[in-house]
Amino acid sequence: MSRTRTPVVTGWFGGEGDDFRLLGTRCSACAAVFFPREDVLCRDPACPGGELTEVPLSRRGRVWSYSDSRYRPPPPYVSDPELVWSPYALAAVELEAEGIVVLGQTVPGVTVADLAVGMEMEVVPGVLNEDTETVWTTWHWRPTGVTA
């Protein structure tokens, strides 16, 4: 039986291959962009309040900062306690057009030694974890010029 691919959070990203994007919302009144998405109210206190419509975020940005997790994070992060913990890197990437910094895991194989503040990154589809029925999908940051 094939497992279903399910986003770890509904409505935060979508699209396949080169069309994969993080999905936010934009306020029609003040042009603010929200990620994670706001679907009810604009959070700009000076905004009279507009329509919030879904908008794909820029595919590329630059590293604001980065770190990693050398120890196994606690639940609800899912990891197999039977396996030796393998650290992964996290990058906070600044999207210029939106004026927003978005945190994400980097693609597997990229470590902090491969990263630098200011480096160009692009968002790509990734897998967070798998269980017997489901492949939980997410977004990953990947240095541009690197192919999977």
Add this chain to the structure above:
Amino acid sequence: MTGDVAVLGAGMHPWGKWGRGFVEYGTVAARAALADAGVEWRDVGSIVGADTVRGGYPGYVAGATFAKALGWQGARVTSVYAACASGAQAVDAARAQILSGIADVVLVVGADAAPKGFFRPAGGDRADDPDWLRFRVLGATNPTYFGLYARRRMAVHGDTPEDFARVKVKNSALGALNPNARYRRRVTAEEVAASPVVADPLRLLDICATSDGAAALVLSSMTFARRHGVLDPVRICAVSTVTPRYPSTVLDLPDIATDSSAGAEPPAGTFRASITRAAYEEAGVGPEDLSLAEVYDLSTALELQWYEDLGLCGDGEAAKLLSEGATAPGGRVPVNVSGGLASFGEAVPAQALAQVCELTWQLRGTAGDRQVAGARVGITANQGLFGHGSSVIAVR
């Protein structure tokens, strides 16, 4: 400027991993503060508890929990939660009651019993909770965020891991002098460098532990203090609990992204700087007036950040200030003479109160081997999850 309130008493239960409950720790600290104040519990008109999220229901109603443990005597009760700023918000609530005439004497208590390892979110599947999401989607623990801030400082200001280690060396030497600290051993730069990396670029000895501990204060009106025979008490003259301003463009715990600056101009200065600025304005003092500061060194790198946010130096100059010795004992503004979180580990609702306890002892001139000579003005600074932060200024 608002009116002052007097600090009549300060007390703590030592920090550590004692394996007992937060109620016991809080009661010990409360009794110590009452004894220090020379005030009987039955004469306290109001009790304010700083909540813990780790003690079940009693932790969410900490004020009543401590009141019952000390013995119900009819006092007005308040319980507050504000993440790491809970203790300062409890002080703020007590102060408002005193200044408005609702209460003459208020007991403020915060206590925690911390689990081993990383702090984690409450259980259940809660996809609308940013704190749950950051763990589920990213595995982003608190030290991961500290690592992001530290790396950013290295890239923007040229700070080095050796600069960060110097903060630990300074604070551990001070913690060694503090009987309430959990870690009372001096640590060398070599030991910091040899400790394992937890969240690059930070190592185990760069990051504060999570601890059991409790702190309490007895606050009163200035009139009550004088009637009580305390003519020159330590006075709290500012409590800042301001929130961020939109758009907040620094990635804060527990967020996965910042606000967008596409639709609105970001405010001048960071949230952290606005916390201390509000305290300075309320007290009518500035960084040049400070005798000492107690800051929230969740990591060594964050202590450096606070130097700049307190206005002790310009942006990017914190490592230089540290290496010149300005923030060490005998320097211009000694920082974390208590030993800081580096020596205590964090007992969340007690920590901001512990900062005020240290100011109280320093301003009274009773801090023993840690005493800052001639201390007159002290400030605390703290930041926590969900847009919380605090700064308290005390004078004598």
